[in-house]
Amino acid sequence: MDENKATRGNDLGWSESSARKLQATHCSHCGRTFFPAKEVCSSCYTAKSIASVELSPFGRVYAFTIQRMMTPKWGSQPLVVCYADLQLEGIRVFGRLECAPEEAQIGLPVELVVDDREVAPDGFVYYHFRPVVQASKES
Ligand SMILES: [Zn+2]
Numbered sequence: 001m002d003e004n005k006a007t008r009g010n011d012l013g014w015s016e017s018s019a020r021k022l023q024a025t026h027c028s029h030c031g032r033t034f035f036p037a038k039e040v041c042s043s044c045y046t047a048k049s050i051a052s053v054e055l056s057p058f059g060r061v062y063a064f065t066i067q068r069m070m071t072p073k074w075g076s077q078p079l080v081v082c083y084a085d086l087q088l089e090g091i092r093v094f095g096r097l098e099c100a101p102e103e104a105q106i107g108l109p110v111e112l113v114v115d116d117r118e119v120a121p122d123g124f125v126y127y128h129f130r131p132v133v134q135a136s137k138e139s
Pocket of ligand 1: 028029031
């Protein structure tokens with residue numbers, strides 16, 4: 001394998017498809033799921049039972065904070081960053097939360113998203129969370 005062609009995005013677990021999907025690994029022996037993906041289970045110390053799995057992009061905010069010291073890339077507006085627990089696997093992922101500071105709350109339903117503007121030429125993939133707008137339940 002030509003190591004210079006390995007993309008960092010893949011190292012972090014993003015598929016190459018145009019609809020980017022979040023990839024992790026799952027150990028069928030102990031049941032643990034790893035993101036970023038691991039080649040060897042850190043619980044069983046084996047690679048035999050490790051397989052790639054696709055993660056759900058949906059989850060809920062576990063914790064958040066508002067960052068007020070900005071870099072030029074993000075402008076002068078406060079930035080919300082959070083840890084969110086992915087819904088199905090319980091994996092906790094850190095990222096920017098695309099909402100106004102006053103809208104952020106623990107337990108907020110979110111979706112992890114990435115688009116082409118967030119893939120750098122060197123292969124780094126950036127992602128963020130955005131709130132999931134839930135349809136009102138009318139009966
Ligand atoms: Zn294991």
